[in-house]
Amino acid sequence: MLLSAAGVFAALAAGAHAKGPFLQKINDTAHVIGNDLWNVTIGQQYGVKLFYKNQDLVGDAVGHYVSYNGAASDLNWTSASIHHQTKDYLDVKFTANEGDMHWVIFDDLAGAYQYFVNQALPDLGEFRTLWRLDNTSFPNGHTNLKDEPLPPLSEYVVSTKVQDETWERADGSYITKYDWTAWIRDQDYYGVYGDEFGSWYINPGKDYYNGDQLKQELMVHRESATGDAVQLNMIHGTHFMASSTDVFPKEKIWGPWLWYLNDGSKSDAANRARKEFRNWPYKWFENEEYHSRGSVSGRLVMSDGRPAAKASVFLGDNHPNKTTLDMGTLYYYTGETDDQGKFSFKDVRTGDYGLQAWSNGGKLADVSTTFLRNDVTVKNGKQSQLGKLKWAVSPAKKIFQVGDFDRKALGFKYGGAPYEHALVANCPGNLTYTVGKSKTSDWCFGQSAAGTWSIRFLADQKASRSSSVLTVSLAGYSEGTTSEILLNGDQDAPIGNLTTLPNDQSVYRSMTVAGEWRFFQFDIPKGKLRNGWNSIDFHVLKSSAWHGFMWDSIILEQS
Incomplete structure:
Protein backbone atom coordinates (compact mmCIF):
# COMPACT_ATOMS: atom_id res chain seq x y z
CA MET A 1 0.00 0.00 0.00
CA TRP A 280 35.11 12.45 -19.75
CA PRO A 281 33.92 10.74 -21.94
CA TYR A 282 32.27 8.77 -19.14
CA LYS A 283 33.12 5.07 -19.28
CA TRP A 284 30.15 4.18 -17.12
CA PHE A 285 27.67 5.56 -19.66
CA GLU A 286 26.32 2.56 -21.57
CA ASN A 287 25.54 3.92 -25.02
CA GLU A 288 27.30 2.58 -28.11
CA GLU A 289 26.99 5.72 -30.22
CA TYR A 290 28.30 7.87 -27.36
CA HIS A 291 31.51 5.83 -27.25
CA SER A 292 32.00 5.74 -31.03
CA ARG A 293 34.72 8.39 -31.29
CA GLY A 294 37.92 9.22 -33.10
CA SER A 295 40.28 12.17 -33.49
CA VAL A 296 41.29 14.78 -36.06
CA SER A 297 44.64 16.53 -36.45
CA GLY A 298 46.44 18.71 -38.97
CA ARG A 299 48.44 21.87 -39.53
CA LEU A 300 47.19 25.13 -41.00
CA VAL A 301 49.61 27.34 -42.97
CA MET A 302 48.73 30.67 -44.56
CA SER A 303 49.20 31.07 -48.31
CA ASP A 304 51.87 33.71 -47.60
CA GLY A 305 53.92 31.12 -45.72
CA ARG A 306 53.06 32.04 -42.14
CA PRO A 307 51.95 29.31 -39.76
CA ALA A 308 48.33 29.87 -38.71
CA ALA A 309 49.35 30.61 -35.13
CA LYS A 310 46.69 30.66 -32.39
CA ALA A 311 43.81 30.52 -34.86
CA SER A 312 40.34 29.44 -33.77
CA VAL A 313 39.44 26.02 -35.20
CA PHE A 314 36.00 24.44 -35.27
CA LEU A 315 34.57 21.06 -36.28
CA GLY A 316 30.94 21.47 -37.27
CA ASP A 317 28.35 20.82 -39.94
CA ASN A 318 29.62 19.33 -43.18
CA HIS A 319 28.92 21.58 -46.19
CA PRO A 320 27.44 24.19 -43.84
CA ASN A 321 24.59 26.55 -44.63
CA LYS A 322 24.76 28.32 -41.26
CA THR A 323 27.35 30.33 -39.38
CA THR A 324 29.41 28.42 -36.85
CA LEU A 325 27.60 30.21 -34.01
CA ASP A 326 24.20 29.18 -35.39
CA MET A 327 24.94 25.47 -35.83
CA GLY A 328 23.15 23.21 -33.37
CA THR A 329 21.66 20.10 -34.95
CA LEU A 330 24.47 17.63 -34.20
CA TYR A 331 27.75 17.77 -32.21
CA TYR A 332 30.46 20.46 -32.25
CA TYR A 333 34.11 20.78 -31.25
CA THR A 334 36.25 23.86 -30.69
CA GLY A 335 39.95 24.49 -30.29
CA GLU A 336 42.95 26.63 -31.12
CA THR A 337 46.09 26.02 -33.17
CA ASP A 338 49.51 26.22 -31.56
CA ASP A 339 52.28 28.60 -32.63
CA GLN A 340 53.05 26.38 -35.62
CA GLY A 341 49.43 26.12 -36.75
CA LYS A 342 48.97 22.56 -35.48
CA PHE A 343 45.61 21.47 -34.10
CA SER A 344 44.06 18.33 -32.67
CA PHE A 345 40.54 17.33 -31.72
CA LYS A 346 40.18 14.31 -29.44
CA ASP A 347 37.13 12.21 -28.54
CA VAL A 348 35.12 13.37 -31.55
CA ARG A 349 31.91 11.49 -32.30
CA THR A 350 32.09 9.54 -35.54
CA GLY A 351 30.65 11.22 -38.62
CA ASP A 352 31.42 13.72 -41.37
CA TYR A 353 32.38 17.28 -40.45
CA GLY A 354 33.33 20.62 -41.90
CA LEU A 355 36.55 22.08 -40.48
CA GLN A 356 36.62 25.87 -40.20
CA ALA A 357 39.29 28.27 -38.94
CA TRP A 358 39.50 32.02 -38.47
CA SER A 359 41.86 34.56 -37.00
CA ASN A 360 41.87 34.97 -33.24
CA GLY A 361 44.06 38.07 -33.43
CA GLY A 362 47.73 38.00 -32.51
CA LYS A 363 49.98 37.15 -35.43
CA LEU A 364 46.92 36.66 -37.67
CA ALA A 365 45.26 39.97 -36.78
CA ASP A 366 45.30 41.07 -40.44
CA VAL A 367 43.68 37.88 -41.80
CA SER A 368 40.11 38.53 -42.86
CA THR A 369 39.53 35.24 -44.69
CA THR A 370 38.03 32.07 -43.22
CA PHE A 371 39.31 28.55 -43.86
CA LEU A 372 36.85 25.74 -44.73
CA ARG A 373 37.56 22.07 -45.43
CA ASN A 374 34.52 19.82 -45.89
CA ASP A 375 34.20 16.03 -45.76
CA VAL A 376 36.40 15.45 -42.73
CA THR A 377 35.47 11.89 -41.79
CA VAL A 378 35.91 10.65 -38.23
CA LYS A 379 35.94 6.87 -37.69
CA ASN A 380 35.73 5.00 -34.42
CA GLY A 381 39.11 4.53 -32.80
CA LYS A 382 40.91 6.15 -35.74
CA GLN A 383 42.91 9.35 -36.14
CA SER A 384 42.01 11.45 -39.17
CA GLN A 385 45.32 13.07 -40.12
CA LEU A 386 44.65 15.94 -42.49
CA GLY A 387 48.27 16.93 -42.93
CA LYS A 388 49.29 20.39 -44.10
CA LEU A 389 46.35 22.60 -45.06
CA LYS A 390 46.75 25.86 -46.99
CA TRP A 391 44.66 28.83 -45.89
CA ALA A 392 44.33 31.56 -48.52
CA VAL A 393 44.86 35.18 -47.46
CA SER A 394 44.02 38.34 -49.36
CA PRO A 395 46.85 39.41 -51.69
CA ALA A 396 45.58 42.99 -51.79
CA LYS A 397 47.66 45.89 -50.47
CA LYS A 398 46.33 47.22 -47.19
CA ILE A 399 45.70 50.96 -46.91
CA PHE A 400 44.59 50.86 -43.26
CA GLN A 401 43.15 48.58 -40.61
CA VAL A 402 41.37 49.56 -37.40
CA GLY A 403 41.13 46.73 -34.85
CA ASP A 404 42.47 43.18 -34.95
CA PHE A 405 40.51 40.65 -36.90
CA ASP A 406 39.27 38.17 -34.26
CA ARG A 407 35.43 38.45 -34.33
CA LYS A 408 35.65 40.34 -31.01
CA ALA A 409 35.60 43.94 -29.86
CA LEU A 410 38.84 43.50 -27.91
CA GLY A 411 41.32 46.38 -28.11
CA PHE A 412 38.66 49.07 -28.51
CA LYS A 413 37.58 51.31 -25.64
CA TYR A 414 35.44 49.25 -23.22
CA GLY A 415 35.93 46.17 -25.38
CA GLY A 416 36.30 43.17 -23.07
CA ALA A 417 35.02 45.03 -20.01
CA PRO A 418 32.91 43.00 -17.56
CA TYR A 419 29.32 42.52 -18.67
CA GLU A 420 27.46 45.76 -17.96
CA HIS A 421 24.15 47.09 -19.21
CA ALA A 422 24.18 50.39 -21.16
CA LEU A 423 27.99 50.59 -21.39
CA VAL A 424 27.59 51.48 -25.08
CA ALA A 425 25.95 54.75 -23.97
CA ASN A 426 29.44 55.86 -22.88
CA CYS A 427 30.59 55.77 -26.51
CA PRO A 428 30.30 59.14 -28.29
CA GLY A 429 27.95 60.18 -31.07
CA ASN A 430 30.83 61.65 -33.07
CA LEU A 431 34.35 60.26 -33.23
CA THR A 432 37.39 60.82 -35.46
CA TYR A 433 40.14 58.25 -35.78
CA THR A 434 43.30 59.29 -37.64
CA VAL A 435 45.34 56.44 -39.09
CA GLY A 436 48.97 56.68 -37.98
CA LYS A 437 48.11 58.90 -35.04
CA SER A 438 45.17 57.41 -33.15
CA LYS A 439 45.38 54.25 -31.01
CA THR A 440 43.02 51.29 -31.35
CA SER A 441 41.62 52.14 -27.92
CA ASP A 442 40.53 55.56 -29.26
CA TRP A 443 37.85 53.73 -31.26
CA CYS A 444 34.93 52.69 -29.00
CA PHE A 445 33.67 49.09 -28.89
CA GLY A 446 30.15 49.99 -30.00
CA GLN A 447 28.36 52.70 -31.98
CA SER A 448 24.78 53.46 -30.96
CA ALA A 449 24.11 57.21 -30.78
CA ALA A 450 23.23 59.45 -33.70
CA GLY A 451 26.29 61.02 -35.31
CA THR A 452 29.29 60.15 -37.45
CA TRP A 453 32.41 58.11 -36.76
CA SER A 454 35.17 58.91 -39.24
CA ILE A 455 38.43 57.18 -40.11
CA ARG A 456 40.88 59.69 -41.65
CA PHE A 457 43.68 58.21 -43.75
CA LEU A 458 46.22 59.07 -46.42
CA ALA A 459 46.02 57.50 -49.88
CA ASP A 460 48.91 57.78 -52.32
CA GLN A 461 48.56 58.51 -56.01
CA LYS A 462 48.54 54.83 -56.96
CA ALA A 463 45.73 54.08 -54.52
CA SER A 464 43.74 57.06 -55.76
CA ARG A 465 43.90 55.69 -59.31
CA SER A 466 42.87 52.17 -58.29
CA SER A 467 39.68 50.58 -57.05
CA SER A 468 39.59 49.45 -53.44
CA VAL A 469 37.57 47.26 -51.09
CA LEU A 470 36.30 48.22 -47.64
CA THR A 471 35.88 45.26 -45.29
CA VAL A 472 33.62 45.81 -42.29
CA SER A 473 33.64 43.07 -39.68
CA LEU A 474 31.14 43.40 -36.84
CA ALA A 475 31.49 41.53 -33.58
CA GLY A 476 27.75 41.98 -33.01
CA TYR A 477 24.69 44.00 -33.89
CA SER A 478 21.42 44.80 -32.10
CA GLU A 479 18.66 46.12 -34.33
CA GLY A 480 17.22 49.60 -33.92
CA THR A 481 20.27 51.57 -35.07
CA THR A 482 21.04 51.94 -38.78
CA SER A 483 23.83 53.65 -40.66
CA GLU A 484 25.19 54.51 -44.07
CA ILE A 485 28.85 54.33 -45.04
CA LEU A 486 30.25 57.38 -46.81
CA LEU A 487 33.50 58.27 -48.53
CA ASN A 488 34.63 61.78 -47.65
CA GLY A 489 31.19 62.65 -46.31
CA ASP A 490 29.45 62.27 -49.67
CA GLN A 491 25.84 61.46 -48.76
CA ASP A 492 24.81 61.54 -52.41
CA ALA A 493 26.85 58.43 -53.21
CA PRO A 494 27.14 56.13 -50.13
CA ILE A 495 29.62 53.27 -50.32
CA GLY A 496 27.07 51.05 -48.61
CA ASN A 497 24.86 50.75 -45.57
CA LEU A 498 24.23 48.67 -42.47
CA THR A 499 20.46 48.91 -42.25
CA THR A 500 18.76 45.52 -42.52
CA LEU A 501 20.83 43.23 -40.29
CA PRO A 502 19.08 40.64 -38.10
CA ASN A 503 19.15 41.24 -34.35
CA ASP A 504 21.50 39.34 -32.04
CA GLN A 505 20.62 41.11 -28.73
CA SER A 506 24.27 41.54 -27.76
CA VAL A 507 24.63 45.31 -27.41
CA TYR A 508 21.52 45.90 -25.29
CA ARG A 509 22.09 42.79 -23.14
CA SER A 510 25.41 43.74 -21.52
CA MET A 511 27.82 42.22 -24.05
CA THR A 512 31.20 43.93 -24.46
CA VAL A 513 33.13 41.37 -26.54
CA ALA A 514 30.88 39.72 -29.09
CA GLY A 515 27.42 38.80 -30.24
CA GLU A 516 27.05 37.25 -33.68
CA TRP A 517 29.83 37.96 -36.16
CA ARG A 518 28.92 39.67 -39.48
CA PHE A 519 31.20 40.27 -42.44
CA PHE A 520 30.68 42.78 -45.27
CA GLN A 521 32.74 44.04 -48.19
CA PHE A 522 32.00 47.23 -50.14
CA ASP A 523 33.62 48.17 -53.44
CA ILE A 524 35.01 51.66 -53.95
CA PRO A 525 35.31 52.40 -57.69
CA LYS A 526 38.53 53.42 -59.33
CA GLY A 527 39.40 57.08 -58.90
CA LYS A 528 37.12 57.74 -55.93
CA LEU A 529 39.93 58.01 -53.38
CA ARG A 530 41.78 61.33 -53.29
CA ASN A 531 45.52 61.58 -53.50
CA GLY A 532 46.05 62.70 -49.90
CA TRP A 533 43.65 62.76 -46.97
CA ASN A 534 40.36 60.85 -47.14
CA SER A 535 37.77 59.65 -44.68
CA ILE A 536 35.51 56.64 -44.32
CA ASP A 537 32.44 57.79 -42.40
CA PHE A 538 29.93 55.64 -40.50
CA HIS A 539 26.92 57.91 -40.28
CA VAL A 540 24.15 56.73 -37.93
CA LEU A 541 20.83 57.64 -39.50
CA LYS A 542 18.57 56.11 -36.89
CA SER A 543 19.47 55.70 -33.24
CA SER A 544 17.95 53.52 -30.54
CA ALA A 545 19.18 53.58 -26.95
CA TRP A 546 21.63 50.76 -26.13
CA HIS A 547 21.25 49.21 -29.60
CA GLY A 548 23.76 49.34 -32.41
CA PHE A 549 27.02 48.02 -33.82
CA MET A 550 29.80 46.20 -31.97
CA TRP A 551 33.05 46.45 -33.92
CA ASP A 552 35.60 43.81 -34.79
CA SER A 553 37.79 45.22 -37.57
CA ILE A 554 37.62 47.71 -40.44
CA ILE A 555 40.04 47.20 -43.32
CA LEU A 556 40.58 49.16 -46.54
CA GLU A 557 42.58 47.40 -49.24
CA GLN A 558 43.71 48.42 -52.68
CA SER A 559 42.26 46.00 -55.24
Missing part, protein backbone atom coordinates in the same frame (compact mmCIF):
# COMPACT_ATOMS: atom_id res chain seq x y z
CA LEU A 2 1.41 3.41 -0.97
CA LEU A 3 1.88 6.12 1.63
CA SER A 4 0.09 9.44 1.23
CA ALA A 5 2.12 12.16 -0.48
CA ALA A 6 2.66 13.94 2.83
CA GLY A 7 3.71 10.67 4.44
CA VAL A 8 6.22 9.92 1.70
CA PHE A 9 7.71 13.43 1.95
CA ALA A 10 8.13 13.11 5.69
CA ALA A 11 9.59 9.62 5.49
CA LEU A 12 12.07 10.53 2.78
CA ALA A 13 13.16 13.67 4.56
CA ALA A 14 14.00 11.49 7.52
CA GLY A 15 15.88 9.02 5.31
CA ALA A 16 13.28 6.24 5.60
CA HIS A 17 13.71 4.53 2.23
CA ALA A 18 15.58 1.65 0.68
CA LYS A 19 19.33 2.10 0.97
CA GLY A 20 21.20 3.38 -2.05
CA PRO A 21 19.72 4.88 -5.23
CA PHE A 22 15.97 4.54 -5.50
CA LEU A 23 12.79 5.36 -7.42
CA GLN A 24 9.69 5.62 -5.25
CA LYS A 25 6.20 6.00 -6.73
CA ILE A 26 3.78 8.28 -4.87
CA ASN A 27 0.97 8.20 -7.42
CA ASP A 28 0.53 8.22 -11.20
CA THR A 29 1.98 11.72 -11.55
CA ALA A 30 4.53 11.97 -8.71
CA HIS A 31 7.71 10.06 -7.92
CA VAL A 32 10.66 10.46 -5.59
CA ILE A 33 14.24 9.72 -6.60
CA GLY A 34 17.52 9.98 -4.73
CA ASN A 35 19.90 8.08 -2.49
CA ASP A 36 21.00 8.16 1.16
CA LEU A 37 22.27 11.74 0.77
CA TRP A 38 19.48 13.54 -1.11
CA ASN A 39 16.09 13.08 -2.71
CA VAL A 40 13.73 15.08 -4.88
CA THR A 41 10.02 14.72 -5.57
CA ILE A 42 9.16 15.05 -9.26
CA GLY A 43 5.61 15.73 -10.31
CA GLN A 44 4.06 16.07 -13.74
CA GLN A 45 6.28 19.07 -14.56
CA TYR A 46 8.36 20.15 -11.60
CA GLY A 47 10.92 18.66 -9.28
CA VAL A 48 10.15 19.97 -5.78
CA LYS A 49 10.95 19.05 -2.19
CA LEU A 50 14.69 18.70 -2.71
CA PHE A 51 15.94 17.29 0.60
CA TYR A 52 19.65 17.46 1.42
CA LYS A 53 21.08 17.41 4.95
CA ASN A 54 17.50 17.29 6.26
CA GLN A 55 16.53 20.57 4.63
CA ASP A 56 14.23 21.32 1.70
CA LEU A 57 16.31 23.41 -0.71
CA VAL A 58 13.43 24.33 -3.03
CA GLY A 59 11.04 25.73 -0.42
CA ASP A 60 8.62 28.15 -2.09
CA ALA A 61 10.60 28.24 -5.36
CA VAL A 62 9.55 26.44 -8.55
CA GLY A 63 12.14 23.66 -8.43
CA HIS A 64 13.54 21.60 -11.31
CA TYR A 65 12.06 21.45 -14.81
CA VAL A 66 12.88 21.04 -18.50
CA SER A 67 11.52 23.46 -21.10
CA TYR A 68 11.94 24.75 -24.61
CA ASN A 69 11.34 28.12 -26.25
CA GLY A 70 11.56 29.94 -22.94
CA ALA A 71 8.92 29.10 -20.36
CA ALA A 72 6.32 28.58 -23.11
CA SER A 73 6.70 24.79 -23.18
CA ASP A 74 7.55 22.94 -19.98
CA LEU A 75 7.83 19.20 -20.53
CA ASN A 76 5.10 17.08 -18.93
CA TRP A 77 6.25 13.70 -17.67
CA THR A 78 3.94 10.84 -18.62
CA SER A 79 5.83 8.10 -16.79
CA ALA A 80 8.89 7.29 -14.69
CA SER A 81 10.82 4.03 -14.81
CA ILE A 82 14.15 2.39 -14.15
CA HIS A 83 15.98 2.57 -17.48
CA HIS A 84 19.13 0.75 -16.38
CA GLN A 85 20.66 -0.51 -13.15
CA THR A 86 24.15 -1.69 -12.22
CA LYS A 87 25.87 -2.40 -8.94
CA ASP A 88 27.09 1.23 -8.95
CA TYR A 89 24.17 3.31 -10.14
CA LEU A 90 20.49 3.58 -11.00
CA ASP A 91 19.43 5.28 -14.26
CA VAL A 92 15.90 6.66 -13.83
CA LYS A 93 14.02 7.82 -16.92
CA PHE A 94 11.24 10.42 -16.94
CA THR A 95 9.37 10.28 -20.23
CA ALA A 96 7.59 13.10 -22.04
CA ASN A 97 6.21 13.22 -25.58
CA GLU A 98 9.28 15.20 -26.67
CA GLY A 99 11.90 12.94 -25.13
CA ASP A 100 13.40 11.33 -22.04
CA MET A 101 15.13 13.02 -19.09
CA HIS A 102 17.51 10.69 -17.27
CA TRP A 103 18.86 10.95 -13.71
CA VAL A 104 21.85 8.66 -13.06
CA ILE A 105 22.14 8.19 -9.30
CA PHE A 106 25.25 6.70 -7.70
CA ASP A 107 25.34 5.34 -4.15
CA ASP A 108 27.49 7.98 -2.51
CA LEU A 109 27.10 10.99 -4.82
CA ALA A 110 25.34 14.13 -3.62
CA GLY A 111 23.61 14.98 -6.88
CA ALA A 112 23.13 13.09 -10.12
CA TYR A 113 24.37 12.81 -13.66
CA GLN A 114 21.71 13.94 -16.11
CA TYR A 115 21.14 13.55 -19.82
CA PHE A 116 18.29 14.04 -22.26
CA VAL A 117 17.43 11.86 -25.28
CA ASN A 118 15.40 13.45 -28.06
CA GLN A 119 12.34 11.65 -29.36
CA ALA A 120 10.10 14.32 -30.87
CA LEU A 121 11.32 17.82 -30.00
CA PRO A 122 9.98 20.37 -32.49
CA ASP A 123 12.21 22.71 -34.49
CA LEU A 124 13.31 25.08 -31.79
CA GLY A 125 15.77 27.60 -30.46
CA GLU A 126 15.98 27.43 -26.69
CA PHE A 127 16.13 24.11 -24.84
CA ARG A 128 17.17 23.96 -21.21
CA THR A 129 17.06 22.22 -17.87
CA LEU A 130 17.22 24.28 -14.70
CA TRP A 131 16.78 24.60 -10.97
CA ARG A 132 14.89 27.41 -9.27
CA LEU A 133 15.90 27.15 -5.63
CA ASP A 134 15.26 28.72 -2.23
CA ASN A 135 16.68 32.24 -2.23
CA THR A 136 17.80 32.19 1.40
CA SER A 137 19.82 28.99 1.01
CA PHE A 138 21.44 30.14 -2.24
CA PRO A 139 22.09 33.90 -2.07
CA ASN A 140 25.23 33.90 -4.28
CA GLY A 141 26.00 33.14 -7.91
CA HIS A 142 29.21 31.81 -9.44
CA THR A 143 30.54 31.51 -13.00
CA ASN A 144 34.15 31.49 -14.16
CA LEU A 145 33.78 35.26 -14.75
CA LYS A 146 31.65 36.46 -11.85
CA ASP A 147 31.23 35.54 -8.21
CA GLU A 148 29.08 37.70 -5.94
CA PRO A 149 25.69 37.91 -4.25
CA LEU A 150 22.68 37.79 -6.53
CA PRO A 151 20.75 41.09 -6.39
CA PRO A 152 18.10 40.82 -3.64
CA LEU A 153 14.46 40.88 -4.68
CA SER A 154 13.98 44.04 -2.62
CA GLU A 155 16.14 46.00 -5.11
CA TYR A 156 13.87 45.13 -8.01
CA VAL A 157 10.81 46.39 -6.17
CA VAL A 158 12.20 49.91 -5.76
CA SER A 159 13.78 50.16 -9.23
CA THR A 160 12.33 51.08 -12.64
CA LYS A 161 12.08 48.47 -15.37
CA VAL A 162 13.68 49.79 -18.57
CA GLN A 163 13.71 46.69 -20.81
CA ASP A 164 13.45 42.91 -20.53
CA GLU A 165 14.79 41.77 -17.16
CA THR A 166 16.62 45.08 -16.68
CA TRP A 167 15.92 47.70 -14.00
CA GLU A 168 17.38 51.12 -13.27
CA ARG A 169 18.16 51.92 -9.65
CA ALA A 170 17.61 55.36 -8.16
CA ASP A 171 21.36 56.07 -8.43
CA GLY A 172 21.32 55.43 -12.20
CA SER A 173 22.99 52.02 -12.07
CA TYR A 174 21.29 48.93 -13.45
CA ILE A 175 20.21 45.46 -12.37
CA THR A 176 20.04 42.90 -15.17
CA LYS A 177 20.24 39.13 -15.28
CA TYR A 178 22.36 39.35 -18.43
CA ASP A 179 25.37 40.45 -16.37
CA TRP A 180 25.48 36.76 -15.31
CA THR A 181 26.35 35.63 -18.84
CA ALA A 182 29.51 33.64 -19.60
CA TRP A 183 31.20 31.71 -22.42
CA ILE A 184 29.70 28.24 -22.18
CA ARG A 185 32.70 26.36 -23.58
CA ASP A 186 35.01 27.97 -21.01
CA GLN A 187 33.00 26.81 -18.00
CA ASP A 188 34.45 24.40 -15.46
CA TYR A 189 31.69 24.62 -12.85
CA TYR A 190 28.98 27.16 -12.07
CA GLY A 191 25.94 27.51 -9.86
CA VAL A 192 24.38 29.11 -6.81
CA TYR A 193 25.56 28.75 -3.24
CA GLY A 194 25.45 29.99 0.35
CA ASP A 195 27.16 29.31 3.66
CA GLU A 196 25.64 25.83 4.01
CA PHE A 197 24.61 24.68 0.54
CA GLY A 198 25.82 24.78 -3.06
CA SER A 199 24.15 23.57 -6.22
CA TRP A 200 26.47 23.27 -9.22
CA TYR A 201 26.46 22.24 -12.87
CA ILE A 202 29.59 20.60 -14.26
CA ASN A 203 29.58 20.01 -18.03
CA PRO A 204 32.92 18.45 -19.04
CA GLY A 205 31.73 17.23 -22.43
CA LYS A 206 30.52 20.24 -24.37
CA ASP A 207 30.02 18.68 -27.79
CA TYR A 208 26.23 18.66 -27.44
CA TYR A 209 26.13 22.46 -27.05
CA ASN A 210 25.18 24.52 -30.08
CA GLY A 211 27.53 27.16 -31.41
CA ASP A 212 31.24 27.88 -31.50
CA GLN A 213 33.89 29.47 -29.26
CA LEU A 214 31.86 32.70 -29.12
CA LYS A 215 28.72 31.06 -27.73
CA GLN A 216 27.62 32.90 -24.60
CA GLU A 217 24.76 32.01 -22.32
CA LEU A 218 23.01 33.19 -19.22
CA MET A 219 24.21 30.90 -16.41
CA VAL A 220 22.57 31.97 -13.14
CA HIS A 221 20.39 34.87 -11.98
CA ARG A 222 17.76 36.09 -9.55
CA GLU A 223 14.19 35.50 -10.73
CA SER A 224 12.76 39.01 -10.68
CA ALA A 225 9.14 38.04 -10.00
CA THR A 226 9.65 35.60 -7.12
CA GLY A 227 13.22 35.94 -5.89
CA ASP A 228 14.11 32.32 -6.75
CA ALA A 229 17.82 31.58 -7.19
CA VAL A 230 18.03 30.34 -10.79
CA GLN A 231 20.63 27.86 -12.01
CA LEU A 232 20.38 27.42 -15.78
CA ASN A 233 21.62 24.61 -17.98
CA MET A 234 21.23 26.06 -21.48
CA ILE A 235 22.00 22.93 -23.48
CA HIS A 236 20.68 24.59 -26.64
CA GLY A 237 20.74 28.33 -26.02
CA THR A 238 19.50 31.27 -28.06
CA HIS A 239 20.74 34.35 -26.21
CA PHE A 240 22.89 36.73 -28.31
CA MET A 241 22.31 34.95 -31.62
CA ALA A 242 20.67 36.19 -34.82
CA SER A 243 19.36 32.77 -35.85
CA SER A 244 18.97 29.80 -33.56
CA THR A 245 16.34 27.36 -34.81
CA ASP A 246 17.49 23.79 -35.38
CA VAL A 247 16.05 20.40 -36.28
CA PHE A 248 17.28 17.52 -34.12
CA PRO A 249 17.68 13.89 -35.13
CA LYS A 250 15.80 11.33 -33.09
CA GLU A 251 17.93 9.89 -30.27
CA LYS A 252 20.26 12.88 -30.12
CA ILE A 253 21.75 12.96 -26.63
CA TRP A 254 22.50 16.08 -24.61
CA GLY A 255 24.88 15.15 -21.80
CA PRO A 256 25.63 13.51 -19.51
CA TRP A 257 26.53 16.41 -17.24
CA LEU A 258 26.77 16.44 -13.44
CA TRP A 259 24.41 18.26 -11.11
CA TYR A 260 26.33 18.41 -7.85
CA LEU A 261 25.32 19.33 -4.29
CA ASN A 262 27.70 20.31 -1.51
CA ASP A 263 28.07 22.59 1.52
CA GLY A 264 28.65 25.69 -0.61
CA SER A 265 32.40 25.15 -0.99
CA LYS A 266 33.74 26.49 -4.29
CA SER A 267 37.04 24.67 -3.83
CA ASP A 268 35.20 21.37 -3.44
CA ALA A 269 33.15 22.10 -6.58
CA ALA A 270 36.36 22.97 -8.45
CA ASN A 271 37.98 19.71 -7.35
CA ARG A 272 34.93 17.78 -8.45
CA ALA A 273 35.00 19.56 -11.82
CA ARG A 274 38.64 18.58 -12.37
CA LYS A 275 37.73 14.98 -11.67
CA GLU A 276 34.81 15.07 -14.11
CA PHE A 277 36.91 16.61 -16.87
CA ARG A 278 39.55 13.89 -16.40
CA ASN A 279 36.91 11.17 -16.65
